[in-house]
Amino acid sequence: MNWLLPEYIADVLPHEAAHIELLRRAVLDLFRVRGYELVMPPLLEHLDSLLTGSGSDLRLRTFKLVDQLSGRTLGLRADMTPQVARIDAHLLNRQGVTRLCYCGSVLHTLPALQASSREPIQLGAELFGYAGIEADLEAIRLMAVVLGTAGIPASRIDIGHVGVFRALAGAAGLADDVEAKILQLLQVKDIPSLHDACEKVAEPYRSAFLRLPELYGDGNILETASRELPALPEIASALEAMRHLQTSLPELPLSFDLADLRGYHYHNGVVFAAYYPGFPSAIALGGRYDGVGKDFGRTRPATGFSMDLREVARLAVSGKAGGAIMAPHSATDSALASQIEALREQGEVVVELLPGESCCEGPLCDRQLVENDGQWTVRETIGD
The missing domain is CATH 3.30.930.10 (Bira Bifunctional Protein; Domain 2)
Structure with a gap:
């Protein structure tokens, strides 16, 4: 049974993947307009670097392997926060306040909850270089805004x-x-x-x-x-x-x-x-962790939060299940092709049927592009 995946590891199918991606874009844009810069740390690092500042809290949750090039022990990241602290302390090396955000898969040796994935998509924001309570205040307020944007405001x-x-x-x-x-x-x-x-x-x-x-x-x-x-x-x-x-x-x-x-x-x-009501644990976690950058060459005040975007997307109200427009093949009809492109520029999902294809098998089409008196218009129902 080569198609079976390891326990607590799962594919993300089209509808869920689309919703996760829409949320990711929305939240990263939210971070951007507040001055948080996106970073993308690598999936694996030397184990000591990944565990800096976390002690045994992450050691048992981290997958380990041997680097065939150096012989050193590597780890597949179980938490991106130490990586972001390394980037702030060692690579950016700024003197003032630095705001960084991130979104990427992490891997856990065991699921955090019985029904949780061992491959969460960790999304978060970190503020470095400010020791005052105002930084914690910013992090808590930003966390609440993110959850509200996702449609699951904290209870x-x-x-x-x-x-x-x-x-x-x-x-x-x-x-x-x-x-x-x-x-x-x-x-x-x-x-x-x-x-x-x-x-x-x-x-x-x-x-x-x-x-x-x-x-x-x-x-x-x-x-x-x-x-x-x-x-x-x-x-x-x-x-x-x-x-x-x-x-x-x-x-x-x-x-x-x-x-x-x-x-x-x-x-x-x-x-x-x-x-959030109905979820058995915290949907987002954060706090102050001053000094984690010390092992990377610089002690910095730090605070921030993170959440599992997969769980957030699963809990969020996703609205319509589809929302795509089904259109005939446009190769020989320039007016139809122009209308399809105009709809796509407006942000609509338009599925153009191939010759001989009779229905929309992919995204759930709930509307149809039809011709009336030489004009192509969107009909709100699917019909002949």
């Missing part, structure tokens, strides 16, 4: 800040293994096991770790956290950053989750995730 955008947990872990003097265990339990919100893991943690930090999973909800949670968490400067700064986002984005459905530690070893500030 909820969760905001977190990894600095809260990092400050508590540092002040409590946690051993590495204890910190890793508490981090894991917070991520899955396993409260009973969290109580056991925190048993020997000194107060007030034990109570703070146990309280984090409950600090979830609207902006009032930030004031609750300010009252109940230890008065550490890093926590105060993180809460102030989230208050600023709340005040600056009243048009968005923001909520706050102080136990959202996704990408903890990668991110170092504000993190955010957008959700």
Whole structure:
């Protein structure tokens, strides 16, 4: 059965491919008019370069192979963000703010979700060179605009800040293994096991770790956290950053989750995730990841977001299934040929039948070009 593809790998058929491509063009144009420049990193790189700044978060998700030219280990990219950080730090080497965007296939060793593809089309935007909260604000607002443009506006955008947990872990003097265990339990919100893991943690930090999973909800949670968490400067700064986002984005459905530690070893500030009804996980993810460019020769502030364009296209309302116009063969009719070209210049899809072809087998034709009194006009139905 040579036609079978590997598990969680699938072809994209014409209608879905057309919708993905239309969305790709629309979003890249949206990025362009906001000053984000398109980059196209290679599909494979030296493994160390692909994993820079991500630690073990990407290592298990990355396919590896040996380069027959150099003998070095290569990786098929599982995330384009480290590649874009490399381009900013090493190739462009600009001093000020740089805005970059990208769209391309990535490959995962395992699917992120049970029904997900192992070959997502990762689309995203990154802002380098600005450490202020205004950059995070721009990234969150841009993510929301992209989802709205795709026809799937976010029903909820969760905001977190990894600095809260990092400050508590540092002040409590946690051993590495204890910190890793508490981090894991917070991520899955396993409260009973969290109580056991925190048993020997000194107060007030034990109570703070146990309280984090409950600090979830609207902006009032930030004031609750300010009252109940230890008065550490890093926590105060993180809460102030989230208050600023709340005040600056009243048009968005923001909520706050102080136990959202996704990408903890990668991110170092504000993190955010957008959700859409009926989808079992976040439809878009982002956050601040300062310093990833250090291994490429230059430490730079950075923030951004990404999403799987295939999933976005699948969820988006695509409108009509076809919308093409069926036309007779025009080789011997110059008036017909001119009308076909005029319609195509207007953006219409016109399928010109070949001699002997009786119907439109490709795009779903819902209209027909017919002759009436020597004039070629579009009829809204298909008929004889």
